[in-house]
Amino acid sequence: xxxxxxxxxxxxxxxxxxxxxxxxxxxxxxxxxxxxxxxxxxxxxxxxxxxxxxxxxxxxxxxxxxxxxxxxxxxxxxxxxxxxxxxxxxxxxxxxxxxxxxxxxxxxxxxxxxxxxxxxxxxxxxxxxxxxxxxxxxxxxxxxxxxxxxxxxxxxxxxxxxxxxxxxxxxxxxxxxxxxxxxxxxxxxxxxxxxxxxxxxxxxxxxxxxxxxxxxxxxxxxxxxxxxxxxxxxxxxxx
Numbered sequence: 698x699x700x701x702x703x704x705x706x707x708x709x710x711x712x713x714x715x716x717x718x719x720x721x722x723x724x725x726x727x728x729x730x731x732x733x734x735x736x737x738x739x740x741x742x743x744x745x746x747x748x749x750x751x752x753x754x755x756x757x758x759x760x761x762x763x764x765x766x767x768x769x770x771x772x773x774x775x776x777x778x779x780x781x782x783x784x785x786x787x788x789x790x791x792x793x794x795x796x797x798x799x800x801x802x803x804x805x806x807x808x809x810x811x812x813x814x815x816x817x818x819x820x821x822x823x824x825x826x827x828x829x830x831x832x833x834x835x836x837x838x839x840x841x842x843x844x845x846x847x848x849x850x851x852x853x854x855x856x857x858x859x860x861x862x863x864x865x866x867x868x869x870x871x872x873x874x875x876x877x878x879x880x881x882x883x884x885x886x887x888x889x890x891x892x893x894x895x896x897x898x899x900x901x902x903x904x905x906x907x908x909x910x911x912x913x914x915x916x917x918x919x920x921x922x923x924x925x926x927x928x929x930x931x932x933x934x935x936x
Contacts (some may be wrong), residue, residue: 699837700779700864702857702875705811705844719835720827720860721927722820722854725899726781727803728925729820729915730766730883733783735934736923739790740813742932746846748774751797760795767799768874771906783822785790794853798927806843807927813839818925818932821856821874821890821915826922830935838864840876855890857913858883860917 703709705926740762745751748767755763766786768780771778779790780882781800797806810816815834831838840860842853858879860912864870865880872880886893892898894916895909902914914920924935 698835698868699873700840700861700876701873702842702861702872704842704853704854704875705847706806706841707847709809709814710843713839714810715812716814718831718836718838719810719816720819720838720840721803721806721810721816721843722785722840722853722860723800723803724820724856725850725894725903726783726826726911726915727798727800727843728818728823730781730783731798731919731925731932732787732816732820732823732921732923734786734790734791734796734821735913735925735932736921737786737790738794741793742761742796742798742925743930744807744927745797745799745931746805746808747854748799752769754797757832761894762793762846763795763797764791766796767804769801771908773905780839783914784910789901802843806841807823807932810841810927816927817935819856819925821859821918822920823923824859825863825919826924828867830924831832832864832867835868840872840879845899848898849885852894852899854879854882855886855893859887871927872934890918
């Protein structure tokens with residue numbers, strides 16, 4: 698069994714996705730926020746690519762329980778119910794609701810993983826639980842980092858390294874070069890993950906927008922034990 702890590706969506710060959718176990722990471726903030734939403738009682742999340750697609754889908758569903766969430770350029774989309782801050786997704790707001798979500802990077806990465814045998818959404822807040830689920834699947838694992846506008850993101854690579862380290866302790870995995878590099882980067886920063894997050898380009902961008910609390914929240918390893926699973930166009934909480 699192999700583990701590989703890809704640092705963006707461009708150039709990922711189909712053979713490392715199709716029928717593999719996939720973990721999609723967008724630490725700041727889509728996969729963190731989706732995990733929090735499901736932990737807060739959200740029934741399901743539907744990832745879409747554009748705001749227009751989200752609005753059209755809500756109209757087509759005709760379900761008063763549907764909320765729209767997401768961001769462009771890290772900011773809430775005009776007319777949407779929610780942005781992309783995990784702290785917005787409280788039980789009072791999303792409990793018993795369905796969520797249609799679009800983000801700049803994360804929902805694109807989730808949709809790219811659609812051919813996987815199993816597709817889990819990982820972040821630091823749920824990384825230990827995700828590693829356990831993925832290891833139990835007993836097969837090759839591909840970790841996809843969403844990145845930032847098709848560019849490399851340190852915070853996603855950091856979370857990938859954490860996952861590789863946990864997975865390597867739970868099975869007989871061969872680590873490909875991407876996985877080895879991610880684990881080494883995690884080892885460099887494991888004593889202060891928050892500092893690494895704040896030092897990343899995306900982390901600095903969010904802090905400049907007054908969203909330092911989001912960065913701090915997203916660095917809390919194992920804060921929740923929910924594992925989001927993507928299949929059939931819908932994200933739900935793993936049983």
